Amino acid sequence: METQPDIERYPAARLLAFAKAVFAQMGCQPAHAQMAAENLIAADQRGIESHGVARLSGYYRLYQAGRLKGDARYDWVHQTPATATLDAGGGLGLVAGQLAMAKALEMAKAVGTGWVAVRNSNHFGIAGRYALMAAAEGMIGFATTNASPLVAPTHGNKRMLGTNPLAFAVPAGKYPPFVADMATTTAANGKLEILQRKQQPAPLGWIQNSQGQPTQDPHALGHGGALLPLGSSPQTGSHKGYALGAVADILSGVLSGASFGPWAPPFVAFLPVLEGQPGQGLGHFFGAWRVDAFRPKEDFLQAMDTWIEAFSNTPALSAQAPVRIPGQPEHEAEQDRQTHGIPLLPAVVADLQSLGQATGITW
Amino acid sequence: METQPDIERYPAARLLAFAKAVFAQMGCQPAHAQMAAENLIAADQRGIESHGVARLSGYYRLYQAGRLKGDARYDWVHQTPATATLDAGGGLGLVAGQLAMAKALEMAKAVGTGWVAVRNSNHFGIAGRYALMAAAEGMIGFATTNASPLVAPTHGNKRMLGTNPLAFAVPAGKYPPFVADMATTTAANGKLEILQRKQQPAPLGWIQNSQGQPTQDPHALGHGGALLPLGSSPQTGSHKGYALGAVADILSGVLSGASFGPWAPPFVAFLPVLEGQPGQGLGHFFGAWRVDAFRPKEDFLQAMDTWIEAFSNTPALSAQAPVRIPGQPEHEAEQDRQTHGIPLLPAVVADLQSLGQATGITW
Numbered sequence: 001m002e003t004q005p006d007i008e009r010y011p012a013a014r015l016l017a018f019a020k021a022v023f024a025q026m027g028c029q030p031a032h033a034q035m036a037a038e039n040l041i042a043a044d045q046r047g048i049e050s051h052g053v054a055r056l057s058g059y060y061r062l063y064q065a066g067r068l069k070g071d072a073r074y075d076w077v078h079q080t081p082a083t084a085t086l087d088a089g090g091g092l093g094l095v096a097g098q099l100a101m102a103k104a105l106e107m108a109k110a111v112g113t114g115w116v117a118v119r120n121s122n123h124f125g126i127a128g129r130y131a132l133m134a135a136a137e138g139m140i141g142f143a144t145t146n147a148s149p150l151v152a153p154t155h156g157n158k159r160m161l162g163t164n165p166l167a168f169a170v171p172a173g174k175y176p177p178f179v180a181d182m183a184t185t186t187a188a189n190g191k192l193e194i195l196q197r198k199q200q201p202a203p204l205g206w207i208q209n210s211q212g213q214p215t216q217d218p219h220a221l222g223h224g225g226a227l228l229p230l231g232s233s234p235q236t237g238s239h240k241g242y243a244l245g246a247v248a249d250i251l252s253g254v255l256s257g258a259s260f261g262p263w264a265p266p267f268v269a270f271l272p273v274l275e276g277q278p279g280q281g282l283g284h285f286f287g288a289w290r291v292d293a294f295r296p297k298e299d300f301l302q303a304m305d306t307w308i309e310a311f312s313n314t315p316a317l318s319a320q321a322p323v324r325i326p327g328q329p330e331h332e333a334e335q336d337r338q339t340h341g342i343p344l345l346p347a348v349v350a351d352l353q354s355l356g357q358a359t360g361i362t363w
Numbered sequence: 364m365e366t367q368p369d370i371e372r373y374p375a376a377r378l379l380a381f382a383k384a385v386f387a388q389m390g391c392q393p394a395h396a397q398m399a400a401e402n403l404i405a406a407d408q409r410g411i412e413s414h415g416v417a418r419l420s421g422y423y424r425l426y427q428a429g430r431l432k433g434d435a436r437y438d439w440v441h442q443t444p445a446t447a448t449l450d451a452g453g454g455l456g457l458v459a460g461q462l463a464m465a466k467a468l469e470m471a472k473a474v475g476t477g478w479v480a481v482r483n484s485n486h487f488g489i490a491g492r493y494a495l496m497a498a499a500e501g502m503i504g505f506a507t508t509n510a511s512p513l514v515a516p517t518h519g520n521k522r523m524l525g526t527n528p529l530a531f532a533v534p535a536g537k538y539p540p541f542v543a544d545m546a547t548t549t550a551a552n553g554k555l556e557i558l559q560r561k562q563q564p565a566p567l568g569w570i571q572n573s574q575g576q577p578t579q580d581p582h583a584l585g586h587g588g589a590l591l592p593l594g595s596s597p598q599t600g601s602h603k604g605y606a607l608g609a610v611a612d613i614l615s616g617v618l619s620g621a622s623f624g625p626w627a628p629p630f631v632a633f634l635p636v637l638e639g640q641p642g643q644g645l646g647h648f649f650g651a652w653r654v655d656a657f658r659p660k661e662d663f664l665q666a667m668d669t670w671i672e673a674f675s676n677t678p679a680l681s682a683q684a685p686v687r688i689p690g691q692p693e694h695e696a697e698q699d700r701q702t703h704g705i706p707l708l709p710a711v712v713a714d715l716q717s718l719g720q721a722t723g724i725t726w
Contacts, residue, residue: 111444154687168610170610237549240593243689250670295620303620315519316518
């Protein structure tokens with residue numbers, strides 16, 4: 001997260017209203033438009049601008065291209081007492097994700113844990129938001145998705161996996177939830193885009209070029225290169241990042257009946273959907289464990305507070321960079337933005353203005 | 364996995380019988396001694412020698428030090444239809460893990476998925492073996508554990524986490540299961556031990572020294588250094604490896620009521636157990652999802668075969684190093700060792716001979 005004090009800030013309510021109106025124009029019923037808009041604003045509030053309102057015009061272009069349905073039917077196609085599969089009908093992942101996690105929480109309340117696979121979906125925004133829905137109910141939450149192929153597996157020279165995030169959220173007693181929400185690559189694509197705009201080199205270990213060689217050129221991805229799995233090189237464990245991204249792809253795509261691997265449909269409307277799809281749309285996978293399904297809740301929350309205090313107090317290499325609890329930076333961004341509004345880059349504001357003109361919705 | 368053609372090989376049955384007799388002498392009932400011995404031999408057969416019979420004398424020393432009970436009671440202390448908690452009574456993780464995964468499979472058969480937390484346990488061997496128990500039943504399996512602190516969190520200069528592995532196993536149709544079984548560090552401790560024996564430098568990114576600086580000295584861990592989380596440095600995503608190790612610690616330790624973080628009890632009997640334990644012993648966490656709780660099983664197996672074929676056929680950077688499917692190298696080791704026996708280093712054989720003399724069991 002970069003601090004950008006010179007960037008203009010906008011109240012969340014204004015961005016939410018605009019996004020909701022755009023989703024409604026795409027055919028979403030009011031409750032779904034609200035869910036989808038809330039999801040984007042939540043990303044902006046947590047400081048993950050790459051998945052916030054900056055993406056709104058991308059969803060709209062997919063809709064215009066006939067590759068995303070605002071008025072999709074979200075159908076439950078398979079169910080056991082603790083598991084279910086949702087067919088998102090080619091609709092919004094932002095809506096499907098929220099419906100799916102709500103179902104997982106309902107099952108966890110009844111039988112201790114609940115798991116939902118989603119197929120025939122689209123980009124679902126930030127994974128951490130769904131995991132946090134569980135933490136808000138005193139449960140441990142899990143969310144993952146597959147995504148457009150950008151990542152080469154270890155030893156490979158072709159984009160076979162998306163940045164496929166894994167997210168876990170854990171409630172604590174007196175502290176904000178622990179939230180691990182990470183792409184299974186060394187760096188998320190959003191971080192690379194920042195370097196592209198600034199014309200700055202990428203650290204070695206983030207990308208390989210079209211020949212499969214390490215490069216610092218932040219534009220290499222646009223010229224046949226690929227993002228690298230977490231671990232960066234075989235010597236430093238990239239087979240582990242590859243395996244984690246593969247697990248996300250299998251749980252999200254293969255288990256749900258969605259597409260997977262190199263066939264995962266791209267988010268950007270200008271890239272074609274590959275022929276010979278082995279499944280339907282993008283896939284996601286969600287889960288929740290009720291804490292008191294394993295031990296008394298109060299005992300758990302107290303132990304979690306002890307965990308957080310122990311790790312916060314780890315002797316640090318430098319006083320300027322203390323050891324953080326996963327999710328702490330995003331929580332701090334949230335506090336700041338609830339008070340001061342959401343910073344938007346001029347390019348994002350211009351994009352939203354164009355979207356307003358195209359849709360006739362007042363920006 | 365190194366190939367060591369000059370190392371003597373031993374039939375699995377001989378090693379199994381010896382290990383079983385040692386566990387029996389520690390007070391294990393015959394069924395438990397068998398489970399524990401099978402677990403170590405399975406590691407050797409999969410080429411993960413660091414977790415095989417080479418560890419047998421370590422378990423025996425913990426038993427002698429009064430820190431591991433052969434005749435422990437394994438008690439179910441908490442249960443819902445899809446979750447349960449096992450108190451391992453200070454016994455063997457090798458036994459507790461097998462009992463716990465069997466319970467998870469039983470629950471998954473009934474309600475679609477099953478999850479078991481274990482506390483008051485000890486080292487459980489290779490995580491992948493438990494995940495594979497699920498794949499053998501046509502389910503997706505998950506296993507994790509916490510472990511003695513060896514790893515510094517990002518920006519930290521103290522060992523706060525173990526190498527805390529995550530393992531997933533997924534059944535396929537005509538191919539062996541997909542198995543991701545990985546320490547959440549750049550390199551497992553066993554790989555570092557190989558370099559120590561050979562007096563070879565470690566790649567940068569594996570360890571930091573006692574001042575928290577990157578080092579290639581493979582002995583740095585013995586002089587106040589620490590292993591690094593997957594990702595190696597803040598610039599290349601070590602906060603992700605730290606977060607994954609933390610998730611393993613929280614699911615295994617905090618959720619079960621085991622100890623966690625810097626308090627996780629050491630495997631080696633010569634290191635003391637820290638005062639002020641926040642829980643009991645080591646913890647583990649296991650889960651299984653029935654594939655047909657999400658979609659018809661045949662459809663899943665066919666899609667998984669398509670996945671495996673697509674990734675196996677990824678264009679490779681070099682004809683000498685094709686893209687592998689996670690678990691494939693271990694499967695190949697298993698095939699080789701079932702035919703040709705298990706290779707043991709002379710130092711391991713000498714250690715087993717001493718153990719034979721100490722216990723009066725014929726090596």
